Amino acid sequence: MPYINENYLKLSAGYLFPEIARRVREFAAKNPEAKVIRMGIGDVTEPLAPACIEAMHKAVDEMGRRETFRGYGPEQGYDFLREAIAKNDYAARGAGVSADEIFVSDGSKCDCANILDILGHRNVIAVTDPVYPVYVDTNVMAGLTGPADARGEYGGLVYLRATAENGFVPELPTAQVDVIYLCSPNNPTGATMTRPQLEKWVAYARKHNSLILFDAAYEAYITDQSIPHSIYEIDGAAECAIEFRSFSKTAGFTGTRCAYTVVPKALRGKTVTGETVDLHRLWTRRHTTKFNGVSYIVQRGAEATYTDAGKQQTKALIEHYLANAAIIRQSLTIAGLKVFGGTNAPYCWVQTPRGAKSWDFFDHLLGNAHVVCTPGAGFGSAGEGYVRFSAFNSRANVIEAMKRVAEKL
Numbered sequence: 490m491p492y493i494n495e496n497y498l499k500l501s502a503g504y505l506f507p508e509i510a511r512r513v514r515e516f517a518a519k520n521p522e523a524k525v526i527r528m529g530i531g532d533v534t535e536p537l538a539p540a541c542i543e544a545m546h547k548a549v550d551e552m553g554r555r556e557t558f559r560g561y562g563p564e565q566g567y568d569f570l571r572e573a574i575a576k577n578d579y580a581a582r583g584a585g586v587s588a589d590e591i592f593v594s595d596g597s598k599c600d601c602a603n604i605l606d607i608l609g610h611r612n613v614i615a616v617t618d619p620v621y622p623v624y625v626d627t628n629v630m631a632g633l634t635g636p637a638d639a640r641g642e643y644g645g646l647v648y649l650r651a652t653a654e655n656g657f658v659p660e661l662p663t664a665q666v667d668v669i670y671l672c673s674p675n676n677p678t679g680a681t682m683t684r685p686q687l688e689k690w691v692a693y694a695r696k697h698n699s700l701i702l703f704d705a706a707y708e709a710y711i712t713d714q715s716i717p718h719s720i721y722e723i724d725g726a727a728e729c730a731i732e733f734r735s736f737s738k739t740a741g742f743t744g745t746r747c748a749y750t751v752v753p754k755a756l757r758g759k760t761v762t763g764e765t766v767d768l769h770r771l772w773t774r775r776h777t778t779k780f781n782g783v784s785y786i787v788q789r790g791a792e793a794t795y796t797d798a799g800k801q802q803t804k805a806l807i808e809h810y811l812a813n814a815a816i817i818r819q820s821l822t823i824a825g826l827k828v829f830g831g832t833n834a835p836y837c838w839v840q841t842p843r844g845a846k847s848w849d850f851f852d853h854l855l856g857n858a859h860v861v862c863t864p865g866a867g868f869g870s871a872g873e874g875y876v877r878f879s880a881f882n883s884r885a886n887v888i889e890a891m892k893r894v895a896e897k898l
Contacts (some may be wrong), residue, residue: 508833527857541740579721614647648870684717863876
């Protein structure tokens, strides 16, 4: 009988979204007549952009001819996609990211977890609270934390509180930390970090030789011109930050899977003996060893998002979801709830009424309004007393869901 990785036994509960799915399944089985509207998980609902479909069809046809067939591709991603990313997502914003610093993958969620493969066990790790659960759970799985306490917080992690009082952007750590997880636009709160705020974090990281793991999966939803889309728009960030991005929420690739991570060549880490090591080299070794690459067909579809037609079509998708977010924000505010986010982000972070617990309010809305949200407590102890509503849905469903919620408050 094999020994197990006992760190998994420290996980305090099932992953948040499977638990939501389990409760919804049980409710639906007992109430088959109920039309449940799901506004919990952040999964897109609208079809892929026509430019992407056209590019994928063409790529499929290529795979059917010997002269254009593709076998194994480069694990880091095809040059045509990496170059398009470098030009459109970075050079266009004055950020100096080269194509060979970009690693195409099947999801930013995966990369946020896999990055721990190249980091040591001596790091002091800081996470925001509320937090995207993957950041915490993968550190637990990797053995980088102690057990959870009564609040569900793990020993060995530094929790940076994000509250309404600080605009859901936490203050800098008061002590030395080695690795910092940041997410902007934030999941789950919908908060965005301003340029001065990002400059403070970069300055802290450079001063303390810390590494920022910057999740920018929702950057395409930023409409405020003063808010950076990338941490590399901040001077010096290439010396202290790794950035994760995704085509999932930008262009609807949740079902086709494509994302990328930027690991600048200027990034350095150290061994226990003090030797300096190139993190780009380590990630290249990890990526090419443990990952076989995203399919050629999907990468051609992702490349199409950077064509003139693709840009217009994906912009229309984003505007659709942002309009949904505006409806959620306005409707719940009128209904008397306190709502955060919903601008520059596809999520609304809503304070529960009358001091209700997050899971209790979730159950109330599911049972009475037949609407699914996400309990804030699932994102950490500071998320208690809030729920998250996702704008990823049809316009008709959003309008109907908000009508039901208002009636059942």
